[in-house]
Amino acid sequence: MAALNGIAALNNLGWCNNYSKKSCFFQELRNFKIQACGHVYSSVYSQEPSLVLQKRARVGNFKVFNSVELNQFVTSDEEMGEGFFEAIEELERMAREPSDVLEEMNDKLSARELQLVLVYFSQEGRDSWCALEVFEWLRKENRVDKETMELMVSIMCGWVKKLIEEKNEVTDVVDLLVDMDCVGLKPSFSMMEKVICLYWEEDEKDGAVKFVEEVLRRGVEWGEDDKDGKKGGPAGYLAWKMMGEGNYKDAFKFVIHLKECRLKPEVYSYLIAMTAVVKELNEFAKALRKLKGYTKAGLAAELDAENVELIEKYQQDLLADGILLSNWVIQEGGTSFYGIVHERLLAMYICAGCGVEAERQLWQMKLIGKEADGDLYNIVLAICASQKEVGAVGRLLTRMEVVSALHKKKTLSWLLRGYIKGGHFDNAAETLVKMLDIGLRPDFLDRAAVLLGVRRSIQQPGNIDIYLNLCRKLSDADLIEPCLLYLHIKKYKLWVMRML
Template sequence: MAALSTRALVLVYFAQEGRDAYCALEVFDWLRRANRVDGETMELMAAIACGWIERLVGAGGDVADVAALLGEMDCVGLRPGFSLVEKAVALYWDRGERASAVEFVRDVLRRGGVGVDASGGEYGGAASAAADGERGGPVGYLAWRMMMDGDYRDAVKLIVEFKESGLKPEVYSYLIGLTALVKEQKEFSKALRKLNSSVKEGAISKLDSEAMHSIENYQSELLRDGVLLSKWAIQEGSSDVLGLVHERLLSLYTCAGCGLEAEHQLWEMKLLGREPDTQLYDVVLAICASQGEDAAVRRLLAGVESTSAGRRKKSMSWLLRGYVKGGFYLDASETLLKMLDMGLYPEYLDRAAVLTALRRNIQESGSLESYMKLCKRLSEMDLIGPCVIYLYVRRFKLWMMHML
């Protein structure tokens, strides 16, 4: 214990403010080479190093000086079990010096990723961090901080800029970027729904071609960045990354309403042995139905009949809603009838939605057949009460009434 105290006192002596920090690092390096660095000594040196970093950042020093100090720490074998780079980035970020945080990470990358946690994996166990959906590595951590502040687009642009400028972001920063893209897509899709609702209600005027073009361009940019980040992750990462990439692409395409692309990611995940959540199948099924993708609908329905009644009902209900949303009212009616044939009883709101849609279809096409067929079947199963159908024949100025 006395020897340990001596080592600690030597380190503290050389680490005092006003003394050369590199002397303390040399002492630590000598202790390490002599195999005299235990956990407590490492912890003390790490605490001293954090103090140096805090003083440098707080004094507004050059980011290159902070990166250089981290490089020296790396050279003497300081392995604190956490990322000193993340410590520095957090200090810059919390002080509101975002530009300095970005420049600091850029400098770290130029120096080859010094000062990061070496506890395992590329850039300090980034594999396990990213697998849990967390940040990992300098670029990933900075992008994660941006994402937590709601700057989803900036987080993606940061990663793309670093990569395209010839630097090498860690593989798992691409996963952080994909996660940020999914969050941005969710916000964008939500804003579009509100906008379309306002237009439909007449609260705002219909969008002109220029506004529609801007919306389409932004949507294309989000998807293009998703493809780009996933390509880099797959090229540079291990096989463990593939499932995470397809999982995020599935979320991105689903939020964007891209049915066929989302379906493709479902099959990619299955091929990798990562079974997607059953609700994801239903959501993709509904999207494909709303877009009239009959072949995709058949593929996704292929395994539904062998599942439980509850599972079948959920899937068929999603399919029905997809058809209604896409304006495929006759397909929705046929789906509802098929559910009845299978012994599944659709929810009241689903039945009402299909009947309402078919009534609108009568006004447009003048055909009563589908509506009457569905009403008759629902009445036979006591799912609706007696119906009175009124039909106005414009040519003869005649109203006709028929009771079901």
């Protein structure tokens, strides 16, 4: 097996022996440190030919590999056979191929001894290339059990960690993963996850991005061990990490960048990116509401036309990115993703306050058999009411005919609040009267808001009758006390007192 790029990088760090350096290894073996399984072990060779291994400390957080404990399968009562030391001596000489040496000594080495040979050559200052050769031979001989597999993966994790900590090139890390595949050790999703985490912990965010790009560029495959399917692969996981720190725009722009560079991120990365778009739209909407509050309180100036235009453009750009990602999901994922795509689009349009587009997503979900929650219908209804989208409001209210009185009140309350938010108090008063006519009691704050809004616009034509009718209805329902209303009729310059 040819020397490999990843191992060459480790050689530069002093992890591989120089082939020209031969030494008597028996004296060195009496006191050496073993690093493996994501743990650091120390071993002491006593006067009897027995090897005692004691766990010292854990390196990293490789939780998936923590089942291998060398001190669980090598004890102080076990004696290592002469074949073990002969094998190490022969492998150290580098006079023959490792596979030839192991083939010749196959009958002399137990499973535990073979595992220790792996560990011996994986330690710092030893020949890491030889460790890969040993593992490849074990795999070909069908002598790799679950424990040995986890041991080798953990060794590789240690090598990767060392490369990242020593600020080696990203290509060296990916080379090492490719070498794993060459010896039949396919990198799993957990391995990709750990590498990204290592870059993240070292504050090498750019390194994590370059790592994912290089993995996708080379087409490095990974095992499907993301059982929940929430992170999908390296691209999705890195986008998920960015979202975890609140960098929503960076997350979805990263996935879009990969696709536009003709790389092929996994389908789930598009869904994660769509979630990031939703979160960015939501944060943007919160900031706008806060700004409007400051403006109303006189703490901030009114936005000029140019700033309003910039705000609208930013929101439209976010929606465009979300739609682009949804198209990629459908193109690459097929019809099985329709439901979740429409859910994401619905959330996007709700956050952006686009009532008609949100309503369309509700009906799309219904058509494919994925009925949205009733609360989502009410939220969209309120948005459409605030924008006075008469057609959309009428269509959404058709659901109210088959729901209970409790749900009717909830729906009409959302409709009422939508009208209030949009400043459409004549429609709000009409909705309030409708609720009273069918025996529903609107909440106090809703009643007060409508009365206040109608009273403020009482000077407008027709609003006096709306206000009088509303007061009468509320009085008849014992929701307000009977009151006297004074009207100034300018035409006749008279004051008229009316009792309600």
